[in-house]
Amino acid sequence: MGTNWLRSEDFFNNLTEGNYLLSKKIFDSYDLKLHSGIADPAVQTLYTDNHIICSAFDAAYNVWDVLKSTSKGLTHGAALLIDQLMSTKAKAWDTAIQQVYTQDSSNYISLMPNRRIPFQSGTGLSRLMAVENLVAAIGTDLSLATVKASVQSFLTQLLAARNQHQSQWVAIEKALLVLETARKSAGSSMLLGFATLLGKNYLNPKAIDVYFPIEYLTRKTQYSYERTLVDQKPAFLFKRKMDAVKQTIDTINNSDFIVRIYFTNGLTDKLVLGELFIDLLPNSTGSHNPLLMNYSDDRRHCYVMNMGTGTAHIEVNI
Numbered sequence: 001m002g003t004n005w006l007r008s009e010d011f012f013n014n015l016t017e018g019n020y021l022l023s024k025k026i027f028d029s030y031d032l033k034l035h036s037g038i039a040d041p042a043v044q045t046l047y048t049d050n051h052i053i054c055s056a057f058d059a060a061y062n063v064w065d066v067l068k069s070t071s072k073g074l075t076h077g078a079a080l081l082i083d084q085l086m087s088t089k090a091k092a093w094d095t096a097i098q099q100v101y102t103q104d105s106s107n108y109i110s111l112m113p114n115r116r117i118p119f120q121s122g123t124g125l126s127r128l129m130a131v132e133n134l135v136a137a138i139g140t141d142l143s144l145a146t147v148k149a150s151v152q153s154f155l156t157q158l159l160a161a162r163n164q165h166q167s168q169w170v171a172i173e174k175a176l177l178v179l180e181t182a183r184k185s186a187g188s189s190m191l192l193g194f195a196t197l198l199g200k201n202y203l204n205p206k207a208i209d210v211y212f213p214i215e216y217l218t219r220k221t222q223y224s225y226e227r228t229l230v231d232q233k234p235a236f237l238f239k240r241k242m243d244a245v246k247q248t249i250d251t252i253n254n255s256d257f258i259v260r261i262y263f264t265n266g267l268t269d270k271l272v273l274g275e276l277f278i279d280l281l282p283n284s285t286g287s288h289n290p291l292l293m294n295y296s297d298d299r300r301h302c303y304v305m306n307m308g309t310g311t312a313h314i315e316v317n318i
Helices: 011-016 020-035 041-070 078-098 106-111 124-138 142-164 166-200 205-211
Strands: 224-230 235-239 249-253 259-264 278-280 284-288 301-306 311-317
Touching: 011 020, 011 166, 020 041, 020 078, 020 166, 020 205, 041 166, 078 106, 078 124, 078 142, 078 166, 078 224, 078 249, 078 311, 106 124, 124 142, 124 166, 142 166, 166 205, 224 235, 224 301, 249 259, 259 311, 278 284, 301 311
Parallel strands: none
Antiparallel strands: 224 311, 235 301, 249 284, 249 311, 259 278, 259 301
């Protein structure tokens, strides 16, 4: 078996797989950075070709985003559930299984033969089938009983949403196919740009950094968070110094309750009367300026709170 050389992989596609929100940030930033260099004929050519591909991704993403924003299921909208499967559930199940079986073991391979890929790409139906297959593969394995319960519970929600909204499911199927194809095309366009610019500047490789969103491509700190919230109890999310001009906080409220998000100075988990906050509507997605959440350099502690009486689930990306 040959040795796998990471530098010969399509690393832009690998990086964007399983996260359409991050993909959009990367592709849009790359396109904008290319545009700033169009005085160079070689960059102008790259920009002209890439802008068409980036615009196609943005259009496909907007269709998917509308489905997430407007869909309703028994508990969550079908599109929101598929997004949750792709962004958090597959990772959580994979991590839990690896705590029992190592990645190179035959047991792990029988459970996750293609790792998270079947949950993160393909049509809505193919992803649903991947969840069904995982339930069947775990079977009566008592060491994975907790994992199976989580997978089965999610499968029940997904099937209910699909059965209740067949027409929406068809729309999701089409949107996912278009969006996934557009993501791969945009990733390949970035790889072509990387190769072209590196070839042009091979004596000074650092010169190409100005054309790429390094802040997204080299993130080592955590930027994705998930919380389950009970009743009206504040939950700490993260502490982070942010660039309030450039950075946004992207949210997915996977619940039927309003969720409040805000910053404090860390000495308290509660807002003072009159301080700013944002209320995230039930079953909604959004992109928000942290300044509108009470953020400042001396207020860097982010909290979320379920405003209803029940259980809410929130996903946040920064």
